[in-house]
Amino acid sequence: MAGWEDIRAEVMARIRARAWPPGALIPGEEALAQEFGVARATVNRALSELARTGVLERRRKAGTRVAAMPVRKATLDIPVIRAEVEARGEAYGLRLLRLEITRPPLSVSARLGMDSVQMVHLRTLHLASGRPFVVEDRWLNRKVLPDPMPDFAEISANEWLVAHVAFTTGDIAFSAEPASGAEAEALGLTEGTAVFVTERCTWAPDQPITWVRLVHAPGYRLSTVF
Amino acid sequence: MAGWEDIRAEVMARIRARAWPPGALIPGEEALAQEFGVARATVNRALSELARTGVLERRRKAGTRVAAMPVRKATLDIPVIRAEVEARGEAYGLRLLRLEITRPPLSVSARLGMDSVQMVHLRTLHLASGRPFVVEDRWLNRKVLPDPMPDFAEISANEWLVAHVAFTTGDIAFSAEPASGAEAEALGLTEGTAVFVTERCTWAPDQPITWVRLVHAPGYRLSTVF
DNA sequence: AAGTGGTCTAGACCACGCA
DNA sequence: GCGTGGTCTAGACCACTTC
Numbered sequence: 001m002a003g004w005e006d007i008r009a010e011v012m013a014r015i016r017a018r019a020w021p022p023g024a025l026i027p028g029e030e031a032l033a034q035e036f037g038v039a040r041a042t043v044n045r046a047l048s049e050l051a052r053t054g055v056l057e058r059r060r061k062a063g064t065r066v067a068a069m070p071v072r073k074a075t076l077d078i079p080v081i082r083a084e085v086e087a088r089g090e091a092y093g094l095r096l097l098r099l100e101i102t103r104p105p106l107s108v109s110a111r112l113g114m115d116s117v118q119m120v121h122l123r124t125l126h127l128a129s130g131r132p133f134v135v136e137d138r139w140l141n142r143k144v145l146p147d148p149m150p151d152f153a154e155i156s157a158n159e160w161l162v163a164h165v166a167f168t169t170g171d172i173a174f175s176a177e178p179a180s181g182a183e184a185e186a187l188g189l190t191e192g193t194a195v196f197v198t199e200r201c202t203w204a205p206d207q208p209i210t211w212v213r214l215v216h217a218p219g220y221r222l223s224t225v226f
Numbered sequence: 227m228a229g230w231e232d233i234r235a236e237v238m239a240r241i242r243a244r245a246w247p248p249g250a251l252i253p254g255e256e257a258l259a260q261e262f263g264v265a266r267a268t269v270n271r272a273l274s275e276l277a278r279t280g281v282l283e284r285r286r287k288a289g290t291r292v293a294a295m296p297v298r299k300a301t302l303d304i305p306v307i308r309a310e311v312e313a314r315g316e317a318y319g320l321r322l323l324r325l326e327i328t329r330p331p332l333s334v335s336a337r338l339g340m341d342s343v344q345m346v347h348l349r350t351l352h353l354a355s356g357r358p359f360v361v362e363d364r365w366l367n368r369k370v371l372p373d374p375m376p377d378f379a380e381i382s383a384n385e386w387l388v389a390h391v392a393f394t395t396g397d398i399a400f401s402a403e404p405a406s407g408a409e410a411e412a413l414g415l416t417e418g419t420a421v422f423v424t425e426r427c428t429w430a431p432d433q434p435i436t437w438v439r440l441v442h443a444p445g446y447r448l449s450t451v452f
Numbered sequence: 453a454a455g456t457g458g459t460c461t462a463g464a465c466c467a468c469g470c471a
Numbered sequence: 472g473c474g475t476g477g478t479c480t481a482g483a484c485c486a487c488t489t490c
Contacts, residue, residue, distance in 0.1 A: 176402030
C-alpha cells in the first residue's frame with residue numbers, strides 16, 4: 001500500500017543514493033506511477049511536495065530535475081507576541097509607552113505608500129514574567145481603526161489586528177543592530193548592545209495596514225527546522 | 227470555471243468580511259463543494275493550502291475553523307552562500323582561514339550527538355566583490371568525507387555538501403550577537419559590533435553531517451514575504 | 453459509533469514552454 | 472506542435488477524533 005509519503009521517501013532515497021544525481025532529469029509522472037503501481041495523482045503529490053521544499057525543480061514540458069544548487073526552504077512561524085511568551089511558560093505583560101497621531105518618517109510612509117498622511121504611532125513594551133521581552137514601534141493606518149480606537153494599553157495592536165482586520169499579506173525582514181538610545185532604555189540595556197530586529201510591513205488587498213519594528217531583548221533566537 | 231485558487235480566494239474574502247469570524251466553524255468540504263459546484267477534492271485543496279499558511283485550523287471530525295490566534299507562516303530560502311552573493315550581482319570569493327582535525331567543543335558534539343570523536347574543523351571567509359561577507363565556522367563529520375578530502379580552499383564546504391551528501395534534514399536558528407575577537411578580525415570590524423548570526427545543524431537519516439555558524443557582516447538582512 | 457478531513461484511483465482536459 | 476506537469480472529477484475507502 002504505497003501512499004504519497006512512501007513515494008516521496010523512495011524518491012529521496014534515490015537522490016541520496018545518487019541514482020538520480022544533482023541536476024539529473026528524473027522519469028515522468030506517468031512512468032513513476034506505473035513503476036510504483038499507483039495513480040499519477042499520487043506521484044504528483046509526492047513530487048510537488050519535494051518541489052515545495054526545494055529538493056526538485058519542476059517545469060511543464062521540461063520535466064522534473066533534482067535541484068543542482070538546491071535552495072532549501074524552511075517555514076517560519078510568525079506568532080502573536082503574547083502567544084510566543086506564553087508558549088515559553090512565562091506571564092505576558094504589556095506596557096504602552098507612547099501613543100500619538102502624527103506623520104510618519106519618510107522611511108515608513110514610502111514603504112507603505114502613504115504619503116503625507118497622519119498615522120497612529122505606538123510604542124509598546126512587551127514583558128515576559130515582568131522582564132522586558134520586546135519593544136515595539138508601530139505605525140498604523142487610521143482608516144483600519146474604529147472610532148474610538150481600541151485601548152492599546154489593554155490589547156496589543158498586533159493581537160487586535162489579527163482579530164479584527166484579519167489576514168493580510170506582507171513582508172518581513174530580520175537583522176542585527178546596535179540598540180538605539182530609546183530602545184536600550186526601554187529594554188534596560190546600554191546603548192549599542194547587539195539586538196535582534198524584526199521589521200514587518202502588512203497590507204490588506206486594498207490599503208496599507210501597518211509597519212512595525214520589533215526590537216528583541218538579548219538572547220532572543222528565532223529558530224525552525226527544515 | 228472555479229479552480230482551487232478561486233475557492234481559496236472566496237474563503238479568504240468571507241473571512242475578511244467576517245462572515246466567518248475568527249474561531250468560527252466553517253461548513254464541511256461536502257457542503258462547500260456543492261455550494262461552489264466543484265468536486266470535494268478541489269475544496270480540499272483550497273482549504274489545505276489555507277491551513278498550511280495558518281489561516282485555518284483543520285481536524286478530522288472536529289471540522290475546519292478560522293484560526294482565532296493565527297500563527298502566520300512565512301517561507302525562508304536557505305541558499306548556498308555563493309548563490310546569495312552572485313544573486314546580488316557581486317563577485318564571489320572564498321578564503322580558507324583554518325583547517326584542522328580535532329575534538330569539537332561540547333556545545334557542538336552534544337548538539338550533533340557525536341561524543342568524543344574527532345571532527346574536521348573549518349574556518350572560512352566568504353567575500354563579496356572582495357569585501358568580507360560572512361565568516362563561517364564549521365564542524366564536519368569525517369565519515370561523510372572521502373579520503374583524500376575535497377579541497378575546501380576551492381569549493382566551500384556548503385557547496386560540496388549539497389552536491390555530494392545531498393538532502394538532509396536539520397534545524398536553523400538566527401540571533402544577534404556582539405562579534406567575538408576572531409570574528410571581528412576576520413570581518414574587519416571592531417570587537418563587539420552587532421552581527422547577524424545563523425546557526426545550522428544537519429543530519430542524514432543515519433548520521434550527523436555538520437554544524438555551522440555563519441557570522442554575517444553588518445547590514446545583512448534576511449527577508450521574505452508572507 | 454459516527455462524522456470529518458486525508459488520501460487514492462482512473463480518467464480527462466488544459467496550460468505552459470520547449471523545439 | 473507536442474510533451475510535461477497542473478488541475479479537476481466522481482467515487483471510494485480510511486484514519487483520526489470527538490462523542
